[in-house]
Amino acid sequence: MNCNVLIVDDSPILRMAIRKVVRLSGIEDDRIHEAGNGREALDVLETVWIDLVLLDLNMPVMDGEQFATELRKNPDLADVAVVVVSTEGNRDRLQRMRDLGVMDTLRKPFEPEDLHRLIGKVLGVSK
Amino acid sequence: MNTIDQTTLANMTINMLERTAMVLAEPAEPGADLPRATRFALVDYCGPSRGTLLLSATDGFLRELAASLLGVETSDVDVETHGSDALKEMANIVGGSMILALSGDVCHYSLGLPRLLGDQDVPLRDAGAATSVECTVVAEGSPLRVLWQDVRTAKAA
Numbered sequence: 001m002n003c004n005v006l007i008v009d010d011s012p013i014l015r016m017a018i019r020k021v022v023r024l025s026g027i028e029d030d031r032i033h034e035a036g037n038g039r040e041a042l043d044v045l046e047t048v049w050i051d052l053v054l055l056d057l058n059m060p061v062m063d064g065e066q067f068a069t070e071l072r073k074n075p076d077l078a079d080v081a082v083v084v085v086s087t088e089g090n091r092d093r094l095q096r097m098r099d100l101g102v103m104d105t106l107r108k109p110f111e112p113e114d115l116h117r118l119i120g121k122v123l124g125v126s127k
Numbered sequence: 128m129n130t131i132d133q134t135t136l137a138n139m140t141i142n143m144l145e146r147t148a149m150v151l152a153e154p155a156e157p158g159a160d161l162p163r164a165t166r167f168a169l170v171d172y173c174g175p176s177r178g179t180l181l182l183s184a185t186d187g188f189l190r191e192l193a194a195s196l197l198g199v200e201t202s203d204v205d206v207e208t209h210g211s212d213a214l215k216e217m218a219n220i221v222g223g224s225m226i227l228a229l230s231g232d233v234c235h236y237s238l239g240l241p242r243l244l245g246d247q248d249v250p251l252r253d254a255g256a257a258t259s260v261e262c263t264v265v266a267e268g269s270p271l272r273v274l275w276q277d278v279r280t281a282k283a284a
Contacts, residue, residue, distance in 0.1 A: 010240075011212055011215065011216040012208075012209075013193060013213050014196075014212075016196070017147075017196045017197065020197075058239075058240060060240060086223075087224070087238060089223060089226060089230070089234035108219075109142065109146035109147040111146050
């Protein structure tokens with residue numbers, strides 16, 4: 001599948017685990033990108049076109065909410081699809097993320113199949 | 128604010144391990160002679176009350192956990208990096224489930240960033256905590272201990 005996916009999470013092992021599921025969803029390995037916080041994610045987005053961002057919220061340096069705010073300020077990136085993958089349960093914060101255009105939320109803990117389905121749904125492929 | 132008992136805490140931990148890493152765990156038998164934890168991760172939260180969640184695990188447990196998360200053999204796991212990171216992430220996930228369980232329908236809590244602790248920095252059970260609940264779950268003979276301590280604020284009390 002010719003889509004680029006960016007995994008943004010401060011946990012390297014979780015990024016690796018998510019990467020595995022993204023690969024199983026049909027995305028080639030060289031189209032999967034990683035960032036350890038929102039700042040790094042913005043840097044990736046400056047150099048690579050990304051179709052889907054899988055975004056953690058609680059991260060050091062720049063958290064997911066700050067990242068989404070910055071993303072929407074940039075007209076070139078404002079339409080990038082973002083899905084929150086996080087432990088976040090605070091309703092106010094999740095509403096703010098929806099207001100920032102987040103397409104969906106997957107709460108940790110999740111099963112790999114949950115993420116697999118969500119990727120298929122957001123990228124418009126049935127699996 | 129809801130409260131969480133030992134069974135609920137153990138179930139949350141077991142659910143997290145199964146869903147995230149497909150690691151099958153069960154509550155430890157009372158009085159079981161289990162190996163001593165070697166690695167520790169702490170996450171704090173605040174909101175209507177504040178508190179901490181401490182996860183303590185053996186290298187054996189973390190090797191199993193990391194191997195399962197990564198889909199590799201346990202012999203291929205570097206416990207120092209992968210194991211410690213997995214423990215920190217598990218603290219994050221159990222912490223997230225816990226503040227949801229504490230809240231009920233609407234979550235007004237915020238979770239901090241999980242951090243690793245050295246052996247000498249592990250906090251003892253806080254005698255001043257309003258609530259202190261501990262559970263131990265076992266996977267493949269290796270234990271993971273979870274200690275939740277909550278300090279209610281004046282508003283929440």
